[in-house]
Amino acid sequence: MKVLLLSTAYPYRGGITHFVETLARGLINRGDEVQLVTFTRQYPEVLFPGKTQLETAPPPTDLRITRLLDTLNPVSWWKTAQFIARENPDLVLLKYWMPFFAPAFGTVIRHLRKRHIPAIVIVDNAIPHEKRWGDWSLSRWLLRACKGLVVMSASVQKDVEKLGVNRPVRLVTHPIYNLFGDSIPLEAARKKLNLNEKTPVLLFFGFIRRYKGLHVLLEAMPLVQNALPDVKLLVAGEFYEDEAPYRTQIEASNIGNVVELHNEYIPNDRVPVYFSAADVVVQPYITATQSGVAQIAFQFDKPTILTDVGGLVEVVPDGVAGLVVPPENPQALAQAIIRFFHENLSPILTAGVKREKAKYDWKHLFSAIDELLETP
Numbered sequence: 001m002k003v004l005l006l007s008t009a010y011p012y013r014g015g016i017t018h019f020v021e022t023l024a025r026g027l028i029n030r031g032d033e034v035q036l037v038t039f040t041r042q043y044p045e046v047l048f049p050g051k052t053q054l055e056t057a058p059p060p061t062d063l064r065i066t067r068l069l070d071t072l073n074p075v076s077w078w079k080t081a082q083f084i085a086r087e088n089p090d091l092v093l094l095k096y097w098m099p100f101f102a103p104a105f106g107t108v109i110r111h112l113r114k115r116h117i118p119a120i121v122i123v124d125n126a127i128p129h130e131k132r133w134g135d136w137s138l139s140r141w142l143l144r145a146c147k148g149l150v151v152m153s154a155s156v157q158k159d160v161e162k163l164g165v166n167r168p169v170r171l172v173t174h175p176i177y178n179l180f181g182d183s184i185p186l187e188a189a190r191k192k193l194n195l196n197e198k199t200p201v202l203l204f205f206g207f208i209r210r211y212k213g214l215h216v217l218l219e220a221m222p223l224v225q226n227a228l229p230d231v232k233l234l235v236a237g238e239f240y241e242d243e244a245p246y247r248t249q250i251e252a253s254n255i256g257n258v259v260e261l262h263n264e265y266i267p268n269d270r271v272p273v274y275f276s277a278a279d280v281v282v283q284p285y286i287t288a289t290q291s292g293v294a295q296i297a298f299q300f301d302k303p304t305i306l307t308d309v310g311g312l313v314e315v316v317p318d319g320v321a322g323l324v325v326p327p328e329n330p331q332a333l334a335q336a337i338i339r340f341f342h343e344n345l346s347p348i349l350t351a352g353v354k355r356e357k358a359k360y361d362w363k364h365l366f367s368a369i370d371e372l373l374e375t376p
Helices: 015-029 074-087 099-114 135-143 154-163 186-192 214-227 244-252 268-277 292-299 330-342 346-359 363-374
Strands: 002-006 033-041 065-070 091-096 119-123 148-151 169-171 201-205 232-236 259-262 280-283 304-307 322-325
Touching: 002 015, 002 074, 015 033, 015 091, 015 292, 015 363, 033 074, 065 074, 065 099, 074 099, 091 099, 091 135, 091 363, 099 119, 099 135, 119 135, 119 363, 135 154, 148 154, 148 363, 154 169, 169 363, 186 268, 201 268, 214 232, 214 244, 214 330, 232 268, 244 259, 268 292, 280 292, 280 330, 292 304, 292 346, 304 330, 322 330, 322 346
Parallel strands: 002 033, 002 091, 033 065, 091 119, 119 148, 148 169, 201 232, 201 280, 232 259, 280 304, 304 322
Antiparallel strands: none
């Protein structure tokens, strides 16, 4: 099959790029011909909350990537549609995570539909975490233009139903990333981060916005420190909002000796260091649909302490591969962290992670795509 992926890709960085490029390689490995079309401009700089949108690593040599789509230039939308039409793929695959992209994506897909080129969309968020006027209308307009939808949590499936999108939907689990390489020994990882081998280490990973709940975890840390005096919390990721309130909270709570802020985008070759150094990953999200961070934790066989929001507990069942607590409850979060170490739950939950991760093979996503393509 000839497949064209329309989404973010190199030189843009981040979890969605990781997903799309891993998806492309999986399709190639099963025998499909794959091309990626990505942005000349993804976000206007004034709207992008981080330091840079661009990857500093060299480009992948095994993928065909063409930069065409400018999200703010409707002329480029038409040119992108014309380019894809000339390529005449059997299928266009989109990754959709924010209504900002709906006008550009929707225009391209509706043009291709007239050429009888079907589109299937993998929906991260049908309704975004940080809601704005017009979100529902934009998402509905795009999703209704597609032949079918793949969702990766029941909460996203419910959001699609709320939007009234009458298209076939397949629910699959978010596959595990496999592009970060292997774990390294704990001792070596901690040496790279200047951490003691016997220190209890928590990891909060990924870009930081309020809905991810870092402020809740920081509120829990004095309780954790009282029970685990030598504990360390690694916060590894770039702030996508003002960092000052977090630093103020750390200072006011007198936990500066406990929390290490690594305020930067973590490149792929450094990801194994952070996950291998941690005892447990903490995801204190206030809202969520699904999370790529949980899948990265699974790649490195790490248990997770997380909140009962969105589809997170579909991935990390309580007491099996991690511990689940109510959102926005620092006391419950602190108790779960303390319990993890005092009851030595790491071996039990790590074994559970290894069993659970077998569910998250990419073949399930490929099968869902094939089924949607064959649906009348």
